[in-house]
Amino acid sequence: MKKISLLLVVFSxxxxxxxxxxxxxxxxxxxxxxxKAGAVLKLENKTYQGNIVINKPLTLVGQKHTVIKGxxxxxxxxxxxxxxxxxxxxxxxxxxxxxxxxxxxxxKVYTNHNVIEHIRxxxxxxxxxxxxxxxxxxxxxxxxxxxxGEIAAQGNGLHIWYAEDNLLSHNTIEGTRDGMFFDYANxxxxxxxHISNTRxxxxxxxxxxxxxxxxxxxxxxxxxAVMNSNHLTLKDNQFxxxxxxxxxxxxxxxxxxxxxxxxxxxxxxxxxxxxxxxRNFFKNNRIVxxxxxxxxxxxxxxxxxxxxxxxxxxxxxxxxxGKGERNVWSKKGFGNDWGRSFPLTDLNQDGIGDFPITYYSxxxxxxxxxxxxxxxxxxxxxxxxxxxxxxxxENEVMFRDSHxxxxxxxSHHVVVWIVIGLAAAVLIFIKGRRKYALxxxxxxxxxxx
Amino acid sequence: xxxxxxxxxxxIRGKGLWLSLSIIGLISVxxxxxxxxxxFDKGFYILLINLFDAIIYFIPILCxxxxxxxxxxxxxQKTLIMLLTKKDSFxxxxxxxxxxxxxxxxxxxxxxxxxxxxxxxxxxxxxLKSYVIFLLSIMSMALVFMQMGxxxxxxxRSRMQIIGSAIFVWFYFFFLHDFILLSFLPKVSYESVKxxxxxxxxxxxAAVRMFLETGIGVYSFGHMSRLLQAFMxxxxxxxxxxxxVVWLAASIGxxxxxxxxxxxx
Numbered sequence: 001m002k003k004i005s006l007l008l009v010v011f012s013x014x015x016x017x018x019x020x021x022x023x024x025x026x027x028x029x030x031x032x033x034x035x036k037a038g039a040v041l042k043l044e045n046k047t048y049q050g051n052i053v054i055n056k057p058l059t060l061v062g063q064k065h066t067v068i069k070g071x072x073x074x075x076x077x078x079x080x081x082x083x084x085x086x087x088x089x090x091x092x093x094x095x096x097x098x099x100x101x102x103x104x105x106x107x108k109v110y111t112n113h114n115v116i117e118h119i120r121x122x123x124x125x126x127x128x129x130x131x132x133x134x135x136x137x138x139x140x141x142x143x144x145x146x147x148x149g150e151i152a153a154q155g156n157g158l159h160i161w162y163a164e165d166n167l168l169s170h171n172t173i174e175g176t177r178d179g180m181f182f183d184y185a186n187x188x189x190x191x192x193x194h195i196s197n198t199r200x201x202x203x204x205x206x207x208x209x210x211x212x213x214x215x216x217x218x219x220x221x222x223x224x225a226v227m228n229s230n231h232l233t234l235k236d237n238q239f240x241x242x243x244x245x246x247x248x249x250x251x252x253x254x255x256x257x258x259x260x261x262x263x264x265x266x267x268x269x270x271x272x273x274x275x276x277x278x279r280n281f282f283k284n285n286r287i288v289x290x291x292x293x294x295x296x297x298x299x300x301x302x303x304x305x306x307x308x309x310x311x312x313x314x315x316x317x318x319x320x321x322g323k324g325e326r327n328v329w330s331k332k333g334f335g336n337d338w339g340r341s342f343p344l345t346d347l348n349q350d351g352i353g354d355f356p357i358t359y360y361s362x363x364x365x366x367x368x369x370x371x372x373x374x375x376x377x378x379x380x381x382x383x384x385x386x387x388x389x390x391x392x393x394e395n396e397v398m399f400r401d402s403h404x405x406x407x408x409x410x411s412h413h414v415v416v417w418i419v420i421g422l423a424a425a426v427l428i429f430i431k432g433r434r435k436y437a438l439x440x441x442x443x444x445x446x447x448x449x
Numbered sequence: 450x451x452x453x454x455x456x457x458x459x460x461i462r463g464k465g466l467w468l469s470l471s472i473i474g475l476i477s478v479x480x481x482x483x484x485x486x487x488x489f490d491k492g493f494y495i496l497l498i499n500l501f502d503a504i505i506y507f508i509p510i511l512c513x514x515x516x517x518x519x520x521x522x523x524x525x526q527k528t529l530i531m532l533l534t535k536k537d538s539f540x541x542x543x544x545x546x547x548x549x550x551x552x553x554x555x556x557x558x559x560x561x562x563x564x565x566x567x568x569x570x571x572x573x574x575x576x577l578k579s580y581v582i583f584l585l586s587i588m589s590m591a592l593v594f595m596q597m598g599x600x601x602x603x604x605x606r607s608r609m610q611i612i613g614s615a616i617f618v619w620f621y622f623f624f625l626h627d628f629i630l631l632s633f634l635p636k637v638s639y640e641s642v643k644x645x646x647x648x649x650x651x652x653x654x655a656a657v658r659m660f661l662e663t664g665i666g667v668y669s670f671g672h673m674s675r676l677l678q679a680f681m682x683x684x685x686x687x688x689x690x691x692x693x694v695v696w697l698a699a700s701i702g703x704x705x706x707x708x709x710x711x712x713x714x
Contacts, residue, residue: 196491197666218491219667240488241495243662244669245677267495370634371674372642375649378502378658381627 028052028068043089050076050093054084062089069093075108076124082111087118094124096153103155105129109136116141126155127176130163130185139169145176147197156181156203157195160188168193179220182207182229190215201242204229204255212237223249223268232258241267245374248273249290252280252300259283265290269374271313274300283307291315291377298322306331311339311407314377317399318361320368335403346406353404361398362389453549460553465518469511470557476503477565485572493573494667497583501661505654508587509594509622512554513615516598519550521611524709540705543599547701550595555588562587582664586657589693593653596700603704626652639676646680656692659685
């Protein structure tokens with residue numbers, strides 16, 4: 001009897017050890033190791049334990065509920081062979097350690113010509129990390145971070161480090177530190193990605209010659225921050241509702257010779273924020289309904305703005321810290337469309353205003369001296385402040401567009417409707433009440449009678 | 450209950466409430482039509498902000514008028530004297546009248562915005578928490594200005610006085626308050642920023658806006674400077690609550706202290 005009891009105890013101890021965890025990890029790793037190069041491994045609808053290392057070219061295809069779960073000590077999947085394809089599964093549980101020598105990710109790619117598609121990433125420091133990796137494709141991936149409250153404790157959605165000629169497209173990234181972070185990464189292409197609720201949706205550092213097209217940035221601290229990076233093309237992107245106190249649609253900091261074309265900057269604290277940047281070209285962008293359309297710091301020179309629609313912003317453009325050199329607001333006779341804030345005549349009907357427009361403002365000094373000024377940008381008092389300062393001759397020229405475009409937008413003027421509405425309301429209100437009072441008095445009279 | 454019923458009957462016979470509601474309805478529908486091009490997932494937030502930016506022009510002034518004329522009508526029709534002779538003090542009359550006003554104005558507003566939510570459902574991915582925060586913001590704004598209106602109605606002796614006072618209050622909170630603060634802005638230092646913050650959030654429009662924009666997550670205070678941190682020394686919801694307490698108490702106090710029982714035409 002004693003022996004049987006002892007046997008039972010030993011067996012129950014074996015149960016406590018939970019060997020299946022290591023077994024599953026070994027299983028997947030063993031399966032991978034046992035496969036021939038170029039083989040396809042179809043994963044089942046279950047959770048596999050990581051971490052795994054892929055050392056040969058192969059394809060891993062999952063299903064709807066396939067999960068590869070890391071042990072929170074390192075990268076969940078390390079791709080160390082070229083021509084690996086990962087698709088259709090969830091990866092979670094990388095190490096979140098910020099003090100380690102290495103920054104960990106759900107998927108870390110060290111090699112070239114790999115494809116990572118339809119991968120969901122959860123509970124990981126970085127999402128997908130391309131480390132000195134070239135000619136890879138990352139598409140249709142969905143990466144979710146810990147949210148805005150945990151910005152510092154986590155990494156980036158896509159982290160591209162010393163990696164070139166990669167294609168990143170149709171990815172959705174939410175709640176990570178930066179959505180896409182490029183560090184010393186040149187000639188990459190990013191198309192149609194959606195990035196929201198991050199610190200910077202896009203963050204370029206020392207990365208040149210990248211193409212960025214059709215991406216959407218919403219509700220980030222900053223839409224895109226381009227720093228120390230040159231010769232980028234940003235086209236057809238949308239920077240929408242990046243609305244915080246220090247927020248911007250696009251920041252160019254020490255970024256030169258970039259081409260920013262056909263983008264939409266809508267409802268940002270600042271549409272464009274340009275500091276210490278030179279020779280950037282802004283064409284055909286829609287910079288609409290931002291608090292500040294363009295904030296241009298004095299250290300920025302040789303900027304060209306042409307054919308942009310810059311309208312319905314509280315402040316269309318402001319230059320801070322003095323005047324930049326050779327910044328121009330029109331090119332080859334084509335300026336910008338400044339909307340209804342600047343009424344124009346166009347007698348020869350060529351679409352160009354008959355006279356130059358100059359915008360004066362006194363706010364630049366206040367904005368430079370006091371950061372709390374941005375809290376007042378939504379206040380109607382700003383307009384009165386500007387008018388009063390204009391009468392005191394304290395305004396300075398913010399920009400001068402020699403060939404402003406005649407506005408094509410014929411939307412109704414909201415303020416006029418507001419005033420008409422209010423006046424009608426007051427009139428009918430008074431009349432209605434008065435009529436009712438008279439009616440009651442009449443009734444009273446009848447009763448008395 | 451009697452007061453609510455009385456207020457309701459008076460308001461449905463008059464045009465003020467209907468007009469106010471129809472203006473708000475019209476604006477919200479027009480903003481919905483203008484927002485059809487917005488994205489499915491984030492367009493909802495843009496619509497809420499745009500809607501708030503539009504109706505912020507109307508709700509304060511309409512509520513000021515509704516509150517003021519409601520009290521004034523009691524004077525005009527001599528019903529105030531009749532009510533006060535029935536062992537009812539002015540303070541108790543004012544409180545009951547205010548509660549009745551809240552019910553009569555806020556309930557139809559809520560009903561409208563519930564219907565509006567159904568319309569939004571076809572267009573956007575809804576976020577109910579954000580919508581509740583939006584409704585709370587609108588209701589708080591209506592509440593404060595309605596109560597201010599009752600104070601105006603209490604001390605005014607004529608319709609012209611009401612119109613003048615209501616427009617002044619509206620103008621003050623829309624323009625003057627911020628304009629005064631703007632003129633002090635260059636002198637604000639780290640030591641004085643808390644006082645400045647209190648003054649800033651004394652404006653119900655500023656407190657409500659901050660509550661809304663931070664509540665629905667579009668306005669963030671990430672990476673705040675020391676000065677800004679000192680400025681935002683408590684959560685936006687507490688700024689709003691403080692604002693409500695101050696202005697409701699002040700309005701009730703002014704209404705009781707300076708009330709005139711007789712109105713003249």
